[in-house]
Amino acid sequence: MQNISKRFGATVALDNVNLQVERGEVHALVGENGSGKSTLMRVLSGAIHPDSGSITFDGKPYAPHNPMEARRLGIAMIYQELALCPHLSTAENVLLGMEMQQFGVIDRKASRRTTEDALRMLGIVGLNVDAPISSLPIATRQLVEIARAVALDSKIVVLDEPTSSLTQADVEKLFEVVNILKEKGTAIIYISHFLDEIKRICDQMTVLRDGVNVGESKVGAVDTDMIVSMMVGRKIDTIYPRSERHPGEVVLKVEGLHGARKPEDASLELRKGEVVGIAGLNGSGRTELARCIFGLDVVKSGRIRVGTIEGTAKPAKRWSEGVGMLSEDRKLEGLAISMTIADNMTMTKLPPIVSSQKQSEDSHTWIAKMGVKCRGPQQIVGELSGGNQQKVAIARLLYHDVDVMLLDEPTRGIDVGSKETIYQLIDQLALQGKAVLMISSYLPELLGVCDRIAVMHKGLLGETKAVHETGAEEIIREAAGA
Numbered sequence: 001m002q003n004i005s006k007r008f009g010a011t012v013a014l015d016n017v018n019l020q021v022e023r024g025e026v027h028a029l030v031g032e033n034g035s036g037k038s039t040l041m042r043v044l045s046g047a048i049h050p051d052s053g054s055i056t057f058d059g060k061p062y063a064p065h066n067p068m069e070a071r072r073l074g075i076a077m078i079y080q081e082l083a084l085c086p087h088l089s090t091a092e093n094v095l096l097g098m099e100m101q102q103f104g105v106i107d108r109k110a111s112r113r114t115t116e117d118a119l120r121m122l123g124i125v126g127l128n129v130d131a132p133i134s135s136l137p138i139a140t141r142q143l144v145e146i147a148r149a150v151a152l153d154s155k156i157v158v159l160d161e162p163t164s165s166l167t168q169a170d171v172e173k174l175f176e177v178v179n180i181l182k183e184k185g186t187a188i189i190y191i192s193h194f195l196d197e198i199k200r201i202c203d204q205m206t207v208l209r210d211g212v213n214v215g216e217s218k219v220g221a222v223d224t225d226m227i228v229s230m231m232v233g234r235k236i237d238t239i240y241p242r243s244e245r246h247p248g249e250v251v252l253k254v255e256g257l258h259g260a261r262k263p264e265d266a267s268l269e270l271r272k273g274e275v276v277g278i279a280g281l282n283g284s285g286r287t288e289l290a291r292c293i294f295g296l297d298v299v300k301s302g303r304i305r306v307g308t309i310e311g312t313a314k315p316a317k318r319w320s321e322g323v324g325m326l327s328e329d330r331k332l333e334g335l336a337i338s339m340t341i342a343d344n345m346t347m348t349k350l351p352p353i354v355s356s357q358k359q360s361e362d363s364h365t366w367i368a369k370m371g372v373k374c375r376g377p378q379q380i381v382g383e384l385s386g387g388n389q390q391k392v393a394i395a396r397l398l399y400h401d402v403d404v405m406l407l408d409e410p411t412r413g414i415d416v417g418s419k420e421t422i423y424q425l426i427d428q429l430a431l432q433g434k435a436v437l438m439i440s441s442y443l444p445e446l447l448g449v450c451d452r453i454a455v456m457h458k459g460l461l462g463e464t465k466a467v468h469e470t471g472a473e474e475i476i477r478e479a480a481g482a
Contacts, residue, residue, distance in 0.1 A: 004053035006039055011375070013039040014050070015211045021156065021204075026178060026188045028198045028219060031208035032231055032415035034373045034385040037191055040208070041158055044189075045077045046070035058155065068097060076149030080161040080386075080413060081331065082141055086134035091115040093133050094148045118151040119143075121184075122177050139170035146177055149186075157181060158189045161413050163197060168281075175201055193415050195224050209233055232417040239420050240448025241427045247451065248272035251435045252323075252404050254293065257302035262288040264459030266302075270404065275426060275436040276464065277446035280456035280479050286439045287328055289461065290406045293437075294318050294325040306404065319348055324402035326393055328409040328439070334393045335381050341367065342377035344392050349400045366395040371421060387418035394422065405429065408439045423449055443472045457481050 006014040014036045021027045031037050042048045044055070046064030055062040057073065064070040067077070077083075084093050091111045100110045115129045122143060133141060142162060149157045159178070163171045178201055181188060190202055198205065199219060207215035207230040215222075215230040252270040257263055262285030270276050280286045291297040293304055295314045304312060306321045313321070327333035335344050342363040363377035370391040374384055381392055390410065397405055407426075411419045426436055426449055440446050446453055447467055454464040455478040462478055 001040070001044065001055050002053055004040065004043055004050045004055075006043065006048065006050050009375070013211050014043070016053070017208065017211065017213055018216075019206055021187045021189060023155075023187055024182050024185045025204060026182055026190055026202045028202035028205035029189055029191045029208070030195075030198065030205055030227060030231060032387065032417045034210075034388060035208040035231070035415075036211040037208055038160075038385070039211075041077065041160070041189070041191070044070070044156075044158070045075055071097070071152065071154075074153065074155035076146075076152065076154035076157045078142070078145045078149070078157065078159050078162065082138075082145055084133050084141055084145065087132060089130050090127065090133055090136070090144055091129040093144060094118060094129075094151050096148075098152060114151050115147065118147040121150055122147055122180060123173075139173065142174065143177060146181075150181075154186065156187045156189065158191070160191045161193070162190075163192065163194065171197075193413065193419075195227055195416070198227075199224065207231060228416055231415065232420075239416070239423065240445070241424050242449070243427055243431050245273055245275075245430050245451060247274035248433065251307055252293070252437070253303075253305040254289075255303040257289065257292055257304065258300045259285075259288050259292045260298040260300055261285075262459040263292070263456070263461060266456070266459075266461035268454060268461065268464055270435045270437055272403075272433045272435050273430050274451045275430050275438055275449055277450035277453040278437065278439045278456060278461070279441075279443065279446055279453055279475050282441065284456040284479065285459040285461075286456050287408055288459075289456065290325060290408050290437065290439060294323060294406055296325075319400065319402070322401075322403035323406065324348075324397040324400055324404070325406040326397060326408060326410055328412060330386075330389055330393050331382075335389055337380075337382035339381060340378050341372070341374060341381050341384075341392055344381050345377075345395050345399050348396060362399065366399055369398075370395050370425075387414035390414050390418065391421070394425070403434060405434060405436045406439075407436060409441065410438065411440070411442070411445060419445070443475060446475075447472065455479050 001019040003016045004014050005016055017036060017040055029037050043050050046067045046069055064073060094115045095111050100107045100114060112129050119127055124143060162174055178188060192198055202219045205217055205219050209231060248271055250269050250271050255267050257266040266289050278286050288297055292299050295312065295318050299312045303310060306323055309321055331337055342359050345363050345366055346359050360377045367374060372388050372391045374388060381389060410422055429436060438450060450467055452464045452466055453470060455462045455475055457479055
């Protein structure tokens with residue numbers, strides 16, 4: 001890809017960007033949210049057309065009219081939000097749009113055989129390819145997307161944040177599959193905010209910042225600090241700020257909480273001015289704990305006390321009690337994607353008569369405070385990058401001025417610069433006397449940001465320990481039930 005440029009109105013998304021990827025290479029595409037990575041890949045996939053520049057693919061000029069044409073030519077895009085039809089079978093999903101036919105009728109036997117061959121090439125055997133895709137765990141669905149690329153003999157596979165929803169065991173399986181594709185001669189473009197993964201799995205890297213190439217290198221020739229500096233344009237000396245905190249009175253107390261699904265037994269106390277982390281594997285019950293506290297899931301037994309008020313409640317009542325929740329799934333639950341930034345920031349605290357001018361003014365304030373990159377309060381939130389969407393979701397909690405914040409994976413899928421902003425914000429909130437319950441799969445941030453950490457395993461919440469009394473190895477062992 002040579003000198004690719006793309007504008008959206010006054011916004012320059014790409015400015016003469018270059019990218020070169022070779023056969024059998026895992027090439028990292030790195031940059032903050034909003035740096036131009038997604039736009040560049042949308043150009044590659046035929047979803048949008050560049051204003052200028054050229055692409056050569058397999059030695060020939062390449063300018064697809066649409067994603068289907070790009071797919072036929074050998075470009076496979078595997079997005080963070082998987083593009084699968086849950087009601088269709090694995091075989092139907094793998095060959096969707098490219099169905100195998102005989103005399104104008106879909107040849108289901110040949111479809112099954114092709115799908116099973118593709119899965120076998122990825123080391124997956126025994127999977128019922130006639131079962132609906134919705135019956136499979138998220139990690140297997142991701143491998144099905146990759147099997148689609150294998151079945152169509154794709155020459156380039158783009159993996160966009162492929163591990164953001166995976167357990168460590170599933171990540172290892174994905175890396176095995178990436179190596180299989182690499183040995184097969186497939187070129188892989190790997191987009192991730194986990195720099196440790198990039199150092200481990202990738203050969204080459206290209207760094208984008210504000211729509212411009214700022215670095216190209218062999219991955220082994222640069223350290224993590226250098227990558228971060230290129231991404232954000234400055235050195236990050238203390239990514240985990242920690243001011244001196246003085247926790248106060250208990251504002252949230254949970255005793256013997258048992259949900260309809262999970263948790264099975266959870267007790268904890270959260271005080272003013274402290275950050276308590278919840279660690280654990282995916283499916284351990286961490287999210288269900290927050291949902292029970294906030295009133296999204298049914299509580300079978302146990303006690304919840306917010307301030308001096310005891311009992312379960314619906315989310316609307318929790319808001320009124322000063323409790324706000326940030327969902328781990330910002331697109332399905334955390335935001336109204338088709339509505340404006342202003343609507344999303346203010347929707348939980350609207351007066352009886354809404355003044356659009358006041359709503360816009362308030363939104364401008366929080367856009368500036370959170371550093372949201374956007375055209376203004378009236379921009380549709382679904383048009384923003386993932387990191388900026390997350391900032392909007394957090395801004396809603398701040399606008400509502402809640403005292404207790406339940407943050408479920410607050411930095412998932414966002415870049416290191418946006419993470420730094422959120423870590424600083426959490427530290428400031430604790431200094432202001434806010435109480436933060438933070439759920440995360442990323443141990444370094446829990447150990448860096450929190451005062452105390454509890455580990456969840458199969459629905460059971462362990463003892464809360466001060467950060468200086470525990471460590472990553474102990475947390476991993478406890479999370480795995482060792």
